[in-house]
Amino acid sequence: MNRRQLLRGSAAVSAAAILPRAAHAQPSAAPPFSPSYVRELARALAAKPFAAPDEKLPDALKNLNYDQYRSIRFAPEKALWRAEKLPFEVQFFHRGFFYKNRVDIFQVVDRSVTPVSYRRDDFLFGEGLGQWPDADLGFAGFRIHAPINKPDYYDELCVFLGASYFRAVAKGQTYGLSARGLAIDTGESKGEEFPVFKAFWLEKPALNASSMVVHALLDSKSAAASYRFTIRPGQTTVFDVEMALYPRVDLEHAGLGPMTSMFFFGPNDRKDFDDFRPAVHDSDGLSIFNGRGEQLWRPLNNPHDLQVSSFADVNPGGFGLMQRExxxxAYQDLESSFETRPSLWFEPIGDWGEGAVKLFEIPTKEEVHDNIAALWQPKQPLTAKSEHIFTYRLHWGTDAPKADALARFTRTGIGSRGDDSKLFVLELMGDRLKGVDPKAIKGVVTAEKADISNIVTQPNPVTGGWRLSFQCSVKGQASIELRAFLAQNDAPVSEVWIYRWTP
Known part of the structure; x- marks a missing residue:
């Protein structure tokens, strides 16, 4: 757990603090579990006025500082299913500090639902935490462990903690960016609404299971929703997601498949940073496979002002915040190991209609803050008192899951050429460019309201790839939209690089 993860919880708590107290999600006499079990709970929840999550905690827990909260650890030997030596086991997070919301967790075994009870003895506590009465406090969240790197060691695979945030890793990776269950009014002037997961149901896996199923109930002032996550760890960790959304009001700015990340600086944007490291980021670009068959690459920025980019589409092929480097x-950070952070790819299943991939870039002066968000926003509002079903996959790994025949942009470097011009140097890699006559490759570069000059394409003998460079006049410009790709005989041989330059 790091400080940025903790900070996510504070946003959700502050958004919910003025709302009334919530009742527990689980009915006292639960019927046998079925595929529609949580969906029906969500439908019923949406028909009632919103009630805020239960935040009641003893003062000793409510007033914990960062270090005190981190000193509370779940005892690994008490993990759910450890004694049965199943392929997955679960550990739980204590409530306190920013994580005041009560989350109820249940186990599903042969369609029978039983609560996972809070037991103080299941946790290890640091010194100086004070005392509080022994009571059923519930949990703040949980994490799933599985042997993804070594057969005899259960690595942390994924974590659900704070609002509707969750994140995962694949083999050989460390935690980086996060996904969310739902985003509402992201980037809107009235302020963002943060839905919360209020209850989870964990299906007990079989002895030889290669996947684990988690059900979740989400609630917010504007909507309730149910989720079924089928989690499959491996070289790429895949979440199959089935979502049923029940708005209480028309959702004009719903964000589906939302993901959040951090971009502090990189070779394209380090003019304000005095740091020994060449780059600091969990993700370096937004990749989009749009419904028209284009493959787009948008390097990320840490701008001086909020930047919102919208990429209109119909039935998108997918999008993701990627860590290509x-x-x-490229980082030289022995502690953070940014080179091992996962990329996250959103793959919609079925007909998603018209909408837009939206990218939000938020200024930050500290790397502990997530300042990047990407999501799919439907063009039409999601109507109240209706059921909206969405199915998609989330791929946590090193790359997008689709085969990519086109050359890809791997680095964007920007430098000054006097006061009035910028030099852009773009590196590409891909089999499509190997053995090609350099004279047959052309760089195509366009810009809105700016002059482009000195376009040069050439093989890069050091990387084995290609380099595209050009100059762009920037004098007097507040922002410039740029677009570039490589072509052979007027046909694209690379994805399309798109970029918003700002001073």
């Missing part, structure tokens, strides 16, 4: 020398 995998070389330690």
């Amino acid at each position: 995998r070389n330690y020398l």
Whole structure:
């Protein structure tokens, strides 16, 4: 757990603090579990006025500082299913500090639902935490462990903690960016609404299971929803997601498949940073496979002002916040290991209609803050008192899951050429460019309201790829939209690089 993860919880808590107290999600006499069990709970919940999550905690827990909260650890030997040596086991997070919301967790075994009870003895506590009465406090969240790197060691695979945030890793990776269950009014002037997961149901896996199923109930002032996550760890960790959304009001700015990340600086944007490291980021770009068959690459920025980019589409092929740079020398951070952070790819299943992939870039002066968000926003509002079903996959790994025949942009470097011009140097890699006559490759570069000059394409003998460079006049410009790709005989041989330059 890091400080940025903790900070996510504070946003959700502050958004819910003025709302009334919630009742527990689980009915006292639960019927046998079925595929529609949580969906029906969500439908019934949406028909009632919103009630805020239960935040009641003893003062000793409510007033914990960061270090005190981190000193509370779940005892690994008490993990759910550990004694049965199943392929998955679960550990739980204590409530306190920013994580005041009570989350109820249940186990599903042969369609029978039983609560996972809070037991103080299941946790290890640091010194100086004070005393509080022994009571059923519930949990703040949980994490799933599985042997993804070594067969005899259960690594942390994914975590659900804070509002509707969750994140995962694949083999050989460390935690980075996060996904969310639902985003509402992201980037809107009235302020964002933060839905919360209020209850989970964990299906007990079989002895030889290769996946684990988690059900979740989400609630917010504007909507309730149910989720079924089928989690499959591996070289790429995949979440199959089935979502049923029940708005209480028309949702004009619903964000589906939302993901959040951090971009502090990189070779394209480090003019304000005095740091020994060449780059600091969990993700370096937004990749989009749009419904028209284009493959887009948008390098990320840490701008001086909020930047919102919208990429209109119909039935998108997918999008993701990617960490393409995998070389330690690009970061040189022995502790953070940014080169091992996962990329996250959102793959919609079925007909998603018209909408837009939206990218939000938020200024930050500290790397502990997530300042990047991406999501799919339907063009039409999601109507109240209706059921909206969405199915999609989340791929946590090193790359997008689709085969990519086009050359890809791997680095964006920007430098000054006097006061009035910027030099852009773009590196590409891909089999499509190997053995190609350099004279047959053309760089195509366009810009809105700016002059482009000195376009040069050439093989890069050091990387084995190609380089595209050009100059762009920037004098007097508040922002410039740029677009570039490589072509052979007027046909694209690379994805399309798009970029918003700001001073």
